Amino acid sequence: MNGYCIATYRTYDDKADFNKKAISIAVGLTVGSWTELPEAQKANMEKHLGKVLSISVHELADAAPGERYADIQIAYPDINFSRDLPALLVTVFGKLSMDGKIKLLDLDVSESFASAFPGPKFGLDGVRQLLGVHDRPLLMSIFKSVVGYDLANLQDQFYKQALGGVDLIKDDEILFENPLTPLEKRVEACMEAARRAEAETGQKLLYAVNLTGPTSQLAASARKAIDAGANALLFNVLAYGYDVLHELSSDSSISVPIAAHPAMAGAMYPSPHYGISAALLLGKLMRLAGADLVLFPSPYGSVVMPKEENLAVKDALLSPLHGLRTSFPVPSAGIHPGLVPLILKDFGTDVVVNAGGGIHGHPMGTAAGGQAFRQAISAALEGISLRDAAAHPGNEALQAAVNAWGIRE
Amino acid sequence: MNGYCIATYRTYDDKADFNKKAISIAVGLTVGSWTELPEAQKANMEKHLGKVLSISVHELADAAPGERYADIQIAYPDINFSRDLPALLVTVFGKLSMDGKIKLLDLDVSESFASAFPGPKFGLDGVRQLLGVHDRPLLMSIFKSVVGYDLANLQDQFYKQALGGVDLIKDDEILFENPLTPLEKRVEACMEAARRAEAETGQKLLYAVNLTGPTSQLAASARKAIDAGANALLFNVLAYGYDVLHELSSDSSISVPIAAHPAMAGAMYPSPHYGISAALLLGKLMRLAGADLVLFPSPYGSVVMPKEENLAVKDALLSPLHGLRTSFPVPSAGIHPGLVPLILKDFGTDVVVNAGGGIHGHPMGTAAGGQAFRQAISAALEGISLRDAAAHPGNEALQAAVNAWGIRE
Known part of the structure; x- marks a missing residue:
C-alpha cells in the first residue's frame, strides 16, 4: 500500500x-x-x-x-x-x-x-567479506568476566578466545567506560592479542567493543575506538533508542560493523498482552536502524523465548526488506558445541554461533572451547554426527565438550 | 547504602x-x-x-x-x-x-x-514562577486535532483554548515536523495568539511545542523553537531514551521547561510480570533525567492504570530525591470539570489538570471549556461543592460542563 x-x-x-x-x-x-x-x-x-x-x-x-x-x-x-x-x-x-x-x-x-534508512552498512555479506569466511556459520565468543578486571586480564582472555578460532569476540554489554580498561586502551590491548592469535591461527577476527557513554558523544567515541584499531562495535540499542543506532550506522566515518545487543528487550517483548513483538523489536527495527549483527535470545538456554519467536526474529533479519542488506542473526545464551547441529537445523548456515560459558567452561580451557565449536561446525556442515566427529583423531576438544555437555539434536 | x-x-x-x-x-x-x-x-x-x-x-x-x-x-x-x-x-x-x-x-x-544529574531545570516551583501562579493547580489543554491542519487553524484553536484561562497548552505528541505547520512558524503563530489572549485575560501561558526529528538535531531544534518564541517544550522521552532528555535538560541554552510525554510507556509498565513499574518509568527516571512536567495516565479515563500506580508516579515526582527539584505531575486522559474535586483530593493542589475533550467538547465551546475548569478549580479550593458553584451567577460554563459530564466525587 x-x-x-x-x-x-x-x-x-x-x-x-x-x-x-x-x-x-x-x-x-x-x-x-x-x-x-x-x-x-x-x-x-x-x-x-x-x-x-x-x-x-x-x-x-x-x-x-x-x-x-x-x-x-x-x-x-x-x-x-x-x-x-x-x-x-x-x-x-x-x-x-x-x-x-x-x-x-x-x-x-x-x-x-x-528510503530514509540505508540499513546495515555491512550486513551479513559485508561481515563475511571482512572475515573472508563465506562457507560456514561464524563463531562468536564473549568475555567471561570483565567488571573489575584489568587490561592484562582482558587481553589474556581475548588471546585465549582468539586462539580457539573464533571469528568475533564481543565485549560484555555491562562493560562501560572505566579506569581499569578504558575504551581506547582496551581496543589496543585486544587488537594486539588478535594479531598475535592470527599469527598462530591464520584467522581474521572482529572485536566488537562496547560503545557507551553520553548520547551526544557516541559518534566521537566510536571514531576514537576505530582510530585505536577497533574493527566492530557493540551497542545497547534499546537503552539509547533506535534513532541513535540509525544515526551511528548512517555516519560514513563509522566504518565498522555494529552488533546490536538486546539489553532491556525483555521489558517489552515477553508479555502476550503488552509491548512489542520480538520479531519487530529485535528483528525488523534493528535492521532498519542499521544493525549489522543482532543478538537475541536463543531457544536453547535459560532465557525464555518460544522457538517460533526466535525464528521470527531470524526471518525478520534475513527476509527481503525494501532492498536493505540482511543482518547477521546471533541467537545467544545456553550455547555449547553439542547444540551446533540443532542451531544449523533451526537457523541455517547464515548464523553466528555465540557462546560464553560454552567456550570458557570447556574442560581443556578457553582455546579448546573455541576449537570444539569449530570442530562441531565442520562436522555439522559435512553431515557427520557429532558423536562420530568427536571420535576423530584431532577432535579431542569436541570429544571433551560432548562429554561435558552432551549432544542435543 | x-x-x-x-x-x-x-x-x-x-x-x-x-x-x-x-x-x-x-x-x-x-x-x-x-x-x-x-x-x-x-x-x-x-x-x-x-x-x-x-x-x-x-x-x-x-x-x-x-x-x-x-x-x-x-x-x-x-x-x-x-x-x-x-x-x-x-x-x-x-x-x-x-x-x-x-x-x-x-x-x-x-x-x-x-550528583551527575541536575534534574529538572525549572521543576514544579520554577514552572509556577514562570506563570506567576502559586496558589492553585495549573490547567493545561491539548489541541483537538492537529494532523492535516494548517497554521491558521492551529492558531485559532490555540487562541480559543488560551481565552478560557488555561496556563499551559501542549502540542499533540503526534505532531511532527511537517510542511503545514513547521516548528518555527507554529511557535510564532501560537505565541502571537497567546499574546492576543493575554491582552484579554491578563493571564500568562506556556506553550509546549513538540520537539521531534533526528536525535542529533534535537538541541538545535529546541534552540530554534526558543528563538522563535517557544517558552516550553514537549518531548516523547521514551521514543528517544532518557539520556537524550538528560542532555537536553542539562543544556544551559535550552532555557525553557520540558514536559515529558509518556508515549510508548504502555509497552513497559502494565504487565505484572515484565517491564518496569510506572513509578520508576514515568516517575523517578523522568525526574532524574530532567523533566519539569510529566504526563502520565490518570486514574479517571479509559487508559488503564490502577490508581495506586498513578499515585506512585505522583509520589516519585514529588518526594525528596537527592535534592533534585520536583516535577509537576500531569495525570492525563478522561478529565472533565466534574472530576476536579476528585483530582485535588487524589493529587493535592500541586498538580496540572490536563484536558483535551473536556475543554474542546464543552457545549458552549472551547473557551468556555477552559473557563469551566477554572471555575471548578476555584470552587474546589474554596471547599464549595461543584453543584453549588455551578449555580453561582457567572459560572454558566461550569454549569454547562456539569450538565454535560456530571460530577464524580
Whole structure:
C-alpha cells in the first residue's frame, strides 16, 4: 500500500466491538475526528486519515475470560510523520500502548519511509567479506568476566578466545567506560592479542567493543575506538533508542560493523498482552536502524523465548526488506558445541554461533572451547554426527565438550 | 547504602530457589563469577560485587500456579558503571529483563550517581514562577486535532483554548515536523495568539511545542523553537531514551521547561510480570533525567492504570530525591470539570489538570471549556461543592460542563 506504513496489533478484550475499536484507532491516531467533519473538509483530510485494513477476531465459544482477542491492521499515511523511527513509533504505538491490552506485532513500512534508512552498512555479506569466511556459520565468543578486571586480564582472555578460532569476540554489554580498561586502551590491548592469535591461527577476527557513554558523544567515541584499531562495535540499542543506532550506522566515518545487543528487550517483548513483538523489536527495527549483527535470545538456554519467536526474529533479519542488506542473526545464551547441529537445523548456515560459558567452561580451557565449536561446525556442515566427529583423531576438544555437555539434536 | 544503586525486582516462579536466584543476579550482573575466585582475588573484587539486600518471598499455601513470587533487592556498586542512565539500566535490567518473569519495580540511586544529574531545570516551583501562579493547580489543554491542519487553524484553536484561562497548552505528541505547520512558524503563530489572549485575560501561558526529528538535531531544534518564541517544550522521552532528555535538560541554552510525554510507556509498565513499574518509568527516571512536567495516565479515563500506580508516579515526582527539584505531575486522559474535586483530593493542589475533550467538547465551546475548569478549580479550593458553584451567577460554563459530564466525587 503505497504511501502508508501498516501496523499490526493484537488486542485482548472480552467484550469490545473490535470494529469500533479499529476505527477509533485509525481516526484517533491520525486526523483526530472524522464523522463530524464537514464534507468539504473530509476531501481535504482524507489523505491524512488512517485506514483499517483488516480485523480478525479470535473468539471461541468456550473461551475463558481474557482469551478473546483480535488482530487488527491499520494503515497510517506517511504524510503524517517525519521519516524517523521515533515519529513512526509514537504515531502507531505512542498513546495506543497505554490503551488496554494491546501488543504491537508488526510494522510494514512503506517504500518511501524505508528510503530514509540505508540499513546495515555491512550486513551479513559485508561481515563475511571482512572475515573472508563465506562457507560456514561464524563463531562468536564473549568475555567471561570483565567488571573489575584489568587490561592484562582482558587481553589474556581475548588471546585465549582468539586462539580457539573464533571469528568475533564481543565485549560484555555491562562493560562501560572505566579506569581499569578504558575504551581506547582496551581496543589496543585486544587488537594486539588478535594479531598475535592470527599469527598462530591464520584467522581474521572482529572485536566488537562496547560503545557507551553520553548520547551526544557516541559518534566521537566510536571514531576514537576505530582510530585505536577497533574493527566492530557493540551497542545497547534499546537503552539509547533506535534513532541513535540509525544515526551511528548512517555516519560514513563509522566504518565498522555494529552488533546490536538486546539489553532491556525483555521489558517489552515477553508479555502476550503488552509491548512489542520480538520479531519487530529485535528483528525488523534493528535492521532498519542499521544493525549489522543482532543478538537475541536463543531457544536453547535459560532465557525464555518460544522457538517460533526466535525464528521470527531470524526471518525478520534475513527476509527481503525494501532492498536493505540482511543482518547477521546471533541467537545467544545456553550455547555449547553439542547444540551446533540443532542451531544449523533451526537457523541455517547464515548464523553466528555465540557462546560464553560454552567456550570458557570447556574442560581443556578457553582455546579448546573455541576449537570444539569449530570442530562441531565442520562436522555439522559435512553431515557427520557429532558423536562420530568427536571420535576423530584431532577432535579431542569436541570429544571433551560432548562429554561435558552432551549432544542435543 | 553509600556507593551503591539499589534495584528492587519482583520475580515470579512456582519453584525457584529465590535465594539462589538473587545471588546469581548479584554475581552475574557484576563480577560474573565469585565462589571459584581465589581468596586473594576476592579481596580485590569485593568492591565490584553486587550484594543481595533482601528477599521477600510471597508464597501462599493455596496459591494457584503462577502466583508465587519474590521481591528481591540487589545493591550494585557505582564503581561498575558510568554515571549515565543507559549504563545503569543496562547493568540492572539489561540481560536480566529477558530472564523469565521479572519486573523492575524501583531504583534507588546513590548520592554519587545522582550528583551527575541536575534534574529538572525549572521543576514544579520554577514552572509556577514562570506563570506567576502559586496558589492553585495549573490547567493545561491539548489541541483537538492537529494532523492535516494548517497554521491558521492551529492558531485559532490555540487562541480559543488560551481565552478560557488555561496556563499551559501542549502540542499533540503526534505532531511532527511537517510542511503545514513547521516548528518555527507554529511557535510564532501560537505565541502571537497567546499574546492576543493575554491582552484579554491578563493571564500568562506556556506553550509546549513538540520537539521531534533526528536525535542529533534535537538541541538545535529546541534552540530554534526558543528563538522563535517557544517558552516550553514537549518531548516523547521514551521514543528517544532518557539520556537524550538528560542532555537536553542539562543544556544551559535550552532555557525553557520540558514536559515529558509518556508515549510508548504502555509497552513497559502494565504487565505484572515484565517491564518496569510506572513509578520508576514515568516517575523517578523522568525526574532524574530532567523533566519539569510529566504526563502520565490518570486514574479517571479509559487508559488503564490502577490508581495506586498513578499515585506512585505522583509520589516519585514529588518526594525528596537527592535534592533534585520536583516535577509537576500531569495525570492525563478522561478529565472533565466534574472530576476536579476528585483530582485535588487524589493529587493535592500541586498538580496540572490536563484536558483535551473536556475543554474542546464543552457545549458552549472551547473557551468556555477552559473557563469551566477554572471555575471548578476555584470552587474546589474554596471547599464549595461543584453543584453549588455551578449555580453561582457567572459560572454558566461550569454549569454547562456539569450538565454535560456530571460530577464524580
